[in-house]
Amino acid sequence: xxxxxxxxxxxxxxxxxxxxxxNILTGLNQKVSNYPGVTVEQTIGMAQIENSPVAIIxxxxxxxxxxxxxxxxxVAEEFGKWAKGENTPDCIISVVDSTNVMRNLYLTxxxxxxxxxxxxxxxxxxxxxxKSLEINCEKLKNDLGVFSVIPVSxxxxxxxxxxxxxxxxxxxxxxxxxxxxxxxxxxxxxxxxLQNWYEDTFQFSEFLSRSFAIRSATVGxxxxxxxxxxxxxxxxxxxLKMIGFPHETLEPTLRYHWLDQVVPxxxxxxxxxxxxxxxxxxxxxxxxxxxxxVGLLTFIFxxxxxxxxIPMNMIDNSIARFGNWxxxxxxxxxxxxxxxxxxIGGAGAILIFLPQILILIFFMTLLEDFGYMARVxxxxxxxxxxxxxxxxxxxxxxxxxxxxxxxxxxxxTIESWKERLVTILxxxxxxxxxxxxxxxxMIGAFxxxxxxxxYFGLQGLTMVLMYFLGTVTALILSLVFSSWIKTEKKSSxxxxxxxxxxxxxxxVFRQVYTRGKxxxxxxxxxxxxxxxxxxxxxxxPKVDSGNGQEQTIHSSYAAKIGKxxxxxxxxxxxxxxxxxxxxTSFAAREVMVSTLATIYNVExxxxxxxxxxxxxxxxxxxxxxxxxxxxxxxxxxxxxxVYAAQCMATFAIVKRETNSWKWPVFMVxxxxxxxxxxxxxxxxxxxMMGFS
Amino acid sequence: xxLLDLATSQVGQITALHGDPGFRSRLMEMxxxxxxxxxxxxxxxxNGPVKIRVRNGMISLRQSDATNISVRLDV
Numbered sequence: 001x002x003x004x005x006x007x008x009x010x011x012x013x014x015x016x017x018x019x020x021x022x023n024i025l026t027g028l029n030q031k032v033s034n035y036p037g038v039t040v041e042q043t044i045g046m047a048q049i050e051n052s053p054v055a056i057i058x059x060x061x062x063x064x065x066x067x068x069x070x071x072x073x074x075v076a077e078e079f080g081k082w083a084k085g086e087n088t089p090d091c092i093i094s095v096v097d098s099t100n101v102m103r104n105l106y107l108t109x110x111x112x113x114x115x116x117x118x119x120x121x122x123x124x125x126x127x128x129x130x131k132s133l134e135i136n137c138e139k140l141k142n143d144l145g146v147f148s149v150i151p152v153s154x155x156x157x158x159x160x161x162x163x164x165x166x167x168x169x170x171x172x173x174x175x176x177x178x179x180x181x182x183x184x185x186x187x188x189x190x191x192x193x194l195q196n197w198y199e200d201t202f203q204f205s206e207f208l209s210r211s212f213a214i215r216s217a218t219v220g221x222x223x224x225x226x227x228x229x230x231x232x233x234x235x236x237x238x239x240l241k242m243i244g245f246p247h248e249t250l251e252p253t254l255r256y257h258w259l260d261q262v263v264p265x266x267x268x269x270x271x272x273x274x275x276x277x278x279x280x281x282x283x284x285x286x287x288x289x290x291x292x293x294v295g296l297l298t299f300i301f302x303x304x305x306x307x308x309x310i311p312m313n314m315i316d317n318s319i320a321r322f323g324n325w326x327x328x329x330x331x332x333x334x335x336x337x338x339x340x341x342x343x344i345g346g347a348g349a350i351l352i353f354l355p356q357i358l359i360l361i362f363f364m365t366l367l368e369d370f371g372y373m374a375r376v377x378x379x380x381x382x383x384x385x386x387x388x389x390x391x392x393x394x395x396x397x398x399x400x401x402x403x404x405x406x407x408x409x410x411x412x413t414i415e416s417w418k419e420r421l422v423t424i425l426x427x428x429x430x431x432x433x434x435x436x437x438x439x440x441x442m443i444g445a446f447x448x449x450x451x452x453x454x455y456f457g458l459q460g461l462t463m464v465l466m467y468f469l470g471t472v473t474a475l476i477l478s479l480v481f482s483s484w485i486k487t488e489k490k491s492s493x494x495x496x497x498x499x500x501x502x503x504x505x506x507x508v509f510r511q512v513y514t515r516g517k518x519x520x521x522x523x524x525x526x527x528x529x530x531x532x533x534x535x536x537x538x539x540x541p542k543v544d545s546g547n548g549q550e551q552t553i554h555s556s557y558a559a560k561i562g563k564x565x566x567x568x569x570x571x572x573x574x575x576x577x578x579x580x581x582x583x584t585s586f587a588a589r590e591v592m593v594s595t596l597a598t599i600y601n602v603e604x605x606x607x608x609x610x611x612x613x614x615x616x617x618x619x620x621x622x623x624x625x626x627x628x629x630x631x632x633x634x635x636x637x638x639x640x641x642v643y644a645a646q647c648m649a650t651f652a653i654v655k656r657e658t659n660s661w662k663w664p665v666f667m668v669x670x671x672x673x674x675x676x677x678x679x680x681x682x683x684x685x686x687x688m689m690g691f692s
Numbered sequence: 693x694x695l696l697d698l699a700t701s702q703v704g705q706i707t708a709l710h711g712d713p714g715f716r717s718r719l720m721e722m723x724x725x726x727x728x729x730x731x732x733x734x735x736x737x738x739n740g741p742v743k744i745r746v747r748n749g750m751i752s753l754r755q756s757d758a759t760n761i762s763v764r765l766d767v
Contacts, residue, residue: 063722248713249716267747273701277745277750374752378752382740492756492757494719495752499750
């Protein structure tokens with residue numbers, strides 16, 4: 001990626017369409033972050049603006065520079081750094097929702113204090129037109145004193161060229177006179193000592209110092225930079241109280257007062273019911289709403305099973321054919337064995353599950369972009385509060401169905417630390433897409449493909465049961481954990497409900513593509529490495545026993561490792577091969593499948609890649625002659641995977657988000673305990689009830 | 693009366709904000725100000741959150757938070 005001379009920052013309220021605009025400006029030319037353990041808090045993309053490369057920094061959406069949540073604190077701290085001249089962008093694009101200009105401009109006025117050019121991107125201008133909201137851009141620009149106001153629609157790709165042109169002009173401008181919004185003289189006098197402190201300490205401009213003075217008087221501190229001593233602050237608060245300005249709401253009072261004067265009213269009559277309100281009558285109906293929610297979830301899981309069948313078979317067949325082709329092209333030998341049995345067998349076993357993962361991510365993204373997830377949050381808030389969580393916990397928990405990592409990152413929007421911590425702790429119990437390969441393999445091989453209750457497939461139902469088990473356990477444990485953690489702060493719930501929008505398919509597919517690529521590359525790397533090591537362990541030492549290679553695997557290093565832990569896991573119904581899989585999949589769950597694939601491929605006498613589920617069904621205990629895998633073993637193994645903590649990336653992210661080793665360690669301990677006893681109960685209970 | 697006392701689709705005008713400072717200042721940042729009109733859209737069942745129309749936007753608040761907003765009816 002070429003080095004950019006200029007950088008611009010993209011800021012705006014949540015739901016202002018900031019990310020859609022970022023995607024349009026950068027195209028696919030984006031450094032993907034927000035993923036496993038990377039310390040990046042921001043996404044940086046490259047854009048060609050008037051033929052020169054410009055770096056675009058995308059920050060989390062926020063309502064203000066006074067943070068209520070961790071997510072918003074990132075923006076406030078970054079702003080503090082810019083004020084001090086660290087990586088200050090050349091220009092700020094303030095993304096504003098045209099249908100709610102007044103509230104969105106609040107943040108804009110805070111950004112303008114920095115003294116660098118601010119370009120207002122009046123996004124969703126198509127919706128404003130639809131609602132016949134008139135906005136005079138030229139007047140708004142002059143009254144606020146921003147560099148420019150450009151109407152755009154990220155959805156219709158309208159106004160993008162105008163925006164780019166304006167950005168290129170703004171970059172060359174370098175500095176801008178900050179707004180001189182009116183402050184009553186007594187207030188100005190009261191905050192003057194604080195203002196002087198900022199001017200003296202950081203050599204900030206008068207306006208920037210004044211802005212920080214107002215903020216520190218309001219909330220008692222300023223993020224990202226230091227704040228004055230408490231005697232200085234206390235004196236200021238006293239002065240403000242004397243003149244009848246409660247200091248706690250000083251900043252919003254002053255700024256809104258100014259905005260109310262200069263911004264032309266573009267208000268929808270309060271009585272007018274919006275289209276979203278009408279849709280909500282169905283979607284958040286007292287009992288219809290929750291019913292629709294459950295129905296949607298059931299539909300998604302059924303879709304994962306039924307729709308993915310054809311592409312999965314295609315991938316399965318082509319990998320088997322490719323493996324056989326390679327085996328026939330190359331001379332027999334160690335290298336060919338490694339390639340066919342280790343690498344193709346191992347990686348192939350994972351690729352099969354890509355369709356299911358993509359379908360899951362597709363639906364999750366669709367619902368979120370539609371605006372439905374915010375409704376789920378309010379429908380669930382009461383129930384969530386009952387188990388010690390928050391309405392905002394729902395989205396992270398549901399993201400956990402795709403992957404725990406973005407889910408844990410999404411908890412940053414939860415304001416209370418306690419609710420956030422409990423959400424993080426139980427989140428890995430939500431069955432993520434890495435478990436799908438194991439569920440799918442076991443269900444596909446051992447759960448009969450029949451219909452029950454006339455309509456539901458037994459396989460799909462078993463799948464739903466696994467997700468249900470994880471989810472219910474997560475909720476019960478939330479209750480337990482939150483009763484352990486003490487807190488004095490009362491939590492509140494102020495949440496914006498975005499209007500329903502038809503999701504932009506290109507951005508949905510982009511998300512699906514990005515996640516899918518990450519799954520293949522990230523999981524691929526681990527799986528590749530482990531597959532190679534495993535193949536080696538399973539293939540050596542080579543024993544010359546005359547009666548075929550059957551002997552090899554049972555005396556291999558891999559078997560030794562597996563057999564060492566076999567006594568411990570025998571009560572769960574697991575043999576040494578599964579044991580080995582449990583060991584190798586500690587880093588990542590899906591490795592279980594590739595481990596089994598590699599072992600069975602090495603064991604396979606003929607130089608042919610067979611389907612894993614066939615190999616498992618055929619596998620018999622050499623002593624008793626009984627099947628290694630039975631439906632009960634499969635069930636026990638699935639329950640183990642519902643609970644077990646097997647994901648290095650999750651531990652890393654929990655360590656980072658909680659800033660301590662205590663919580664990831666606690667997570668591993670409690671989840672492993674749950675997994676062992678959960679499996680034990682299923683297997684032993686099943687045996688007692690006469691299942692096999 | 694408070695925001696919570698508004699019946700569904702009833703309009704009121706904000707007269708005061710109460711509650712702890714952080715909460716009040718967040719309410720103001722979200723557009724809740726003295727003199728601003730609000731409309732009750734929906735009260736979720738089982739004393740769940742309420743949905744409010746304020747300044748072109750739809751905001752959801754818990755009932756306990758809604759009682760911290762004083763409103764009057766004659767608008």
